Amino acid sequence: MPNWLIYLLAFSSGFAIMAVELLGGRMLAPYFGGSVAVWGSIITVFMLSLSLGYLAGGRWSLNSPTLRRYGSLFMTGGLLTLPLVFFATPIMDGISLSIADERYGSLLAALALFFLPTTVLGMISPYSVRLLTEDSARSGHVAGRLYFVSTLGSALGTLATSFYLVLYLEVNSILLGLVGILLLGGLAACGYPRTRIGAAWRNAHA
Amino acid sequence: MPKLLLALLAGGLLAGTAQAKLLHEERSLYRNILVEEDNGRRCMKFSLRLKNPQNQSCFELAHPERLVFDYARMSLAGLLVQPKPGRILILGLGGGTLPLTLRRLYPDSRIDNVEIDEAVVRTARQYFGYAEDVQMRTHVRDARLFVRAARRRETRYDLILLDAFNGDYIPEHLMTREFLKEVKDLLAPGGIVVANTFSTSRLYHHESATYAAVFGPFLNVIGPDRRNRIIVASTAPLPDEPLLRQRAQAFASRFQALGVDVEALLPRIHRDADWPADVRVLTDQYNPANLLKAE
Numbered sequence: 001m002p003n004w005l006i007y008l009l010a011f012s013s014g015f016a017i018m019a020v021e022l023l024g025g026r027m028l029a030p031y032f033g034g035s036v037a038v039w040g041s042i043i044t045v046f047m048l049s050l051s052l053g054y055l056a057g058g059r060w061s062l063n064s065p066t067l068r069r070y071g072s073l074f075m076t077g078g079l080l081t082l083p084l085v086f087f088a089t090p091i092m093d094g095i096s097l098s099i100a101d102e103r104y105g106s107l108l109a110a111l112a113l114f115f116l117p118t119t120v121l122g123m124i125s126p127y128s129v130r131l132l133t134e135d136s137a138r139s140g141h142v143a144g145r146l147y148f149v150s151t152l153g154s155a156l157g158t159l160a161t162s163f164y165l166v167l168y169l170e171v172n173s174i175l176l177g178l179v180g181i182l183l184l185g186g187l188a189a190c191g192y193p194r195t196r197i198g199a200a201w202r203n204a205h206a
Numbered sequence: 207m208p209k210l211l212l213a214l215l216a217g218g219l220l221a222g223t224a225q226a227k228l229l230h231e232e233r234s235l236y237r238n239i240l241v242e243e244d245n246g247r248r249c250m251k252f253s254l255r256l257k258n259p260q261n262q263s264c265f266e267l268a269h270p271e272r273l274v275f276d277y278a279r280m281s282l283a284g285l286l287v288q289p290k291p292g293r294i295l296i297l298g299l300g301g302g303t304l305p306l307t308l309r310r311l312y313p314d315s316r317i318d319n320v321e322i323d324e325a326v327v328r329t330a331r332q333y334f335g336y337a338e339d340v341q342m343r344t345h346v347r348d349a350r351l352f353v354r355a356a357r358r359r360e361t362r363y364d365l366i367l368l369d370a371f372n373g374d375y376i377p378e379h380l381m382t383r384e385f386l387k388e389v390k391d392l393l394a395p396g397g398i399v400v401a402n403t404f405s406t407s408r409l410y411h412h413e414s415a416t417y418a419a420v421f422g423p424f425l426n427v428i429g430p431d432r433r434n435r436i437i438v439a440s441t442a443p444l445p446d447e448p449l450l451r452q453r454a455q456a457f458a459s460r461f462q463a464l465g466v467d468v469e470a471l472l473p474r475i476h477r478d479a480d481w482p483a484d485v486r487v488l489t490d491q492y493n494p495a496n497l498l499k500a501e
Binding site for chain 2: 026029030031032033034035036096097102163166167169170171172
């Protein structure tokens with residue numbers, strides 16, 4: 001698999017993560033209000049999930065990394081985002097009814113909705129670094145470029161969603177679009193011809 | 207260069223507040239709150255920027271009972287639809303002008319005021335004569351959360367005044383079909399919603415369509431130069447012209463004491479749907495209110 005495709009996939013996951021985070025504020029507001037604390041809950045949960053995802057993704061990359069596994073991160077992240085479309089309303093309704101304090105209510109709701117998909121999507125960055133790194137001397141350079149690309153994706157995901165996508169589309173339509181992008185990315189990684197990967201791997205381990 | 211910038215900034219500030227006396231300035235969690243006095247008028251201003259803070263609430267020191275703003279005067283049109291509101295809910299406090307006005311008009315009514323910003327409540331108490339008592343209470347809470355909780359308690363109101371928008375930023379979750387349905391559920395039979403809404407930009411149409419989707423036909427009170435617009439929607443059929451006129455006459459002297467000319471108010475009340483039929487309703491799923499306002 002050519003390196004640019006891995007960069008493109010990392011860009012897409014960065015885009016999706018921040019687009020979902022931005023929509024999170026919109027989703028939670030009807031149940032927990034639009035206070036600063038609600039945004040605090042959302043940002044806390046995303047940061048926490050990403051930090052654990054980075055840890056887990058780096059760890060998993062030690063264990064004979066393959067493109068198929070890399071692709072499975074996108075597919076799993078996408079599938080775990082799907083419940084936001086179908087079950088977010090009853091989940092938030094239930095939590096807002098049982099927890100009167102909207103700070104802890106919004107924190108629990110953000111955890112319930114965003115923890116799993118964001119953790120899995122967070123695993124993508126360190127795993128990408130592992131796939132791209134061919135020798136340890138250049139690993140910092142590769143990591144720098146990867147974080148540049150994926151964070152640029154995050155910036156664009158934030159901008160596109162808040163400036164334009166919400167102007168034309170419903171929250172759920174945007175979420176489904178993001179799920180589609182993640183699933184396609186996963187398919188691309190999983191389905192990439194093995195021979196080419198083999199060549200890349202020989203280079204990587206030489 | 208920084209000196210030049212500072213000089214420009216200072217110049218701009220001075221020009222904006224040449225005669226106004228600054229009584230209070232506070233940065234709350236949600237906005238900057240200024241209280242200024244100018245020409246015998248005390249105003250609460252909210253600002254997100256240094257320049258041109260918007261007057262949120264004003265009163266004349268010599269006649270504190272008089273309503274200064276067109277939108278506040280126009281809000282009284284609601285009383286021609288529901289003349290005897292025994293339970294009143296006000297979402298968005300500001301300086302507390304409208305709560306105090308309704309308190310004067312209806313000394314026996316119960317009034318619940320909801321304001322998200324504790325600092326606004328404190329400022330209203332300190333500088334605008336806002337005071338709670340047995341009949342009038344304040345709830346520091348997000349309006350949507352208050353409405354949901356009140357709905358669970360099965361509280362009912364005869365008049366709900368929606369005034370939670372300062373000109374700069376719209377809390378979008380207070381402008382959706384779902385929210386208005388929750389508000390409608392809080393209305394007693396014959397109860398009304400009086401909403402201070404946006405009169406310009408594409409948002410006018412979207413907001414109109416959203417209220418129409420929830421309440422059906424409503425009264426559209428449009429201010430001078432279309433600077434303001436008040437929506438009066440009811441759970442009961444709207445009163446016809448003769449009934450409005452009859453009630454207006456009954457209110458005339460009480461409105462006069464508030465500085466409101468009821469004869470000038472009547473022609474501002476419109477019934478026609480002056481927005482395109484195909485405009486999208488705002489929902490919890492689709493609601494770019496702040497973007498629409500900018501266009």
